[in-house]
Amino acid sequence: MKMKTSRVIILTVVAVLLAAYILFPFALVVLNSFKAQSAIVSNPISTAGASVQQFLQNLNSVVNNKAFVFWHAFGSSTLVTVISLVLLAVFGGMAAWVICRNKTRWSTVIYMVFISSMIIPFQVVMLPLIATFREVGKFVGLGMNGTLPGLIFAYLGFGGAMTVFILTGFIKGIPYELEEAAAIDGCSPEGTFFRIIFPLLKPTIVTVTILNGMWIWNDYLLPSILLGQNNPNKTLPVAVQSFVGSFVKSWDLILTAALLAMIPMIVIFILAQKHIMDGMVQGAIK
């Protein structure tokens, strides 16, 4: 009994420390976005100089900044994230379904290729990617470098592996009889996917979408390489970089912009919390 309570106390302490460690940078961002540049530079961890008024002022300078074009960047980020996520969910689900239900040698090979692409770090492929994309762009007759479709295309590639990997595991758990029943009821293969498989995958898709979403929304490296600093359609994380000049770093504006960029994700996370938990718990017991 005593053992148990002391263990609970230790676990709680560890959890609190861990949470503090993880939340500390976030708290720093929030705190300092309420301060002016001079106050931040003089002491970033004190509350001195923080005020709502200053926050509103920072906000105003960020949103109305000519060089930063907040709303445009916000729009680009939203577009890229939403379209990538929808396509990832649909195509990832389709790929996982076919891989799972077609037990041929080729499906195993394709699955292995998906898995192995997860092991390769992005940094290894990022430079050849530009050259490859130029060729791909020529092939499909669509500019791939420096355009949003190109960026979305890249996310489909980089996000596909994990999406397929996770969804395959869940599709294995769906009884095959459901698909047979659907075939007898009159479903075409597409019908079976969209009316039976996809709805059943919903909790998992929510989880996968959140994971992909956080990564795509926050990603800096890929859009900075593919779109470039001076692209008019650059995404939020790249745009925040424009406050970093060669000589001055406007910390007040950087942190406020970073906070603004984080908010949509946090809101979505809170709203979808129940689904995320469902998806994860289901994964645990099934």
Added chain:
Amino acid sequence: MASISFRNVTKIYDGADKPVVPNLNLEIADKEFIILVGPSGCGKSTTLRMIAGLESISSGELYIGDRLVNNVPPKDRDIAMVFQNYALYPHMSVYKNIAFGLTLRNVPKDEIDKRVHEAAKILDLEHLLERKPKALSGGQRQRVALGRAMVRNPAVFLLDEPLSNLDAKLRTSMRSEIARLHRRLDTTFVYVTHDQTEAMTMGDRIVVMKDGLIQQYDTPKVLYDTPCNLFVAGFIGSPQMNFLEATIAAEDGKLFAVLRDTKLEIPDFKCEALKPYIGKEVILGIRPEDFLPVEYRTDTNCLYAKVDFCELLGAETNMYLFVQDKKVIVKMPSYEEHPVEEYIRVAVKADRMHFFDKETEQAICH
């Protein structure tokens, strides 16, 4: 018209070296209730799934009605199937589950509504239409699965062990429900089971299968009275038929089945077929229920047996006996108790004895 006709149908699964179903020939008449029965792994489900189109046919021809359906996809075969584990769509309400097939076929909304409610009424599901399958009991799920098949008015109804996941009591009531459904729908039913009682009580005709081969295909009564071989004799009937080794002997113009210490007189009408076996060993089959009541236990036509134990079921008694070290079950329509290891006599209904060839295991006479 929905007769079903298998003509030299063979099924080999990919990668298997020998066929699961070799050369199947089977004619099922329109509106018949057919039972496929046999031990586990004998190819019942495979046969049913070939009718459904869920399993390809390796060679031979399968007709539904007059149509060759070898290459017709399941949805165009005018069939409905009820699966062992129900296979209800978990994300749809009961109503949507039942209506799904009709929705896909673009049946008008009010027609769908009418048919779903009609089916729900017959199956007593009206109060459950808005629920998800998760919130239903096994029996209710089973009825939804039946409803889903029913509303489409299929020409052929396929059922693969639909009752095996239900408890004994529910099984009994669902059994009569399905039989009633068959009378009402008046379509062809093909029903897979390995349950004795279901096979005997539900079907017009029974197909007994073993290793993918049809052993016998006839009405329950014929299968019970005149099983064509040892396998069918042992498979149909519960408790199982008793098998004893006996020698055929002729004496004073009469034939006898001679066991080590007893002699059973064979009625005249069986003698003709048994004549070639005089002096040879045969297998004698006697059903547990084919023994005469206590008052017939005289010296003639009795087996001499040692009691293993008695199962008292109230109105009747199952006696487990040893006849020359062979287990024999005797069903008595009365209350009867014997101490263990006591020796008793049990009288055989001589006209109900079955004889089988020891080598070929085929029936000689009944």
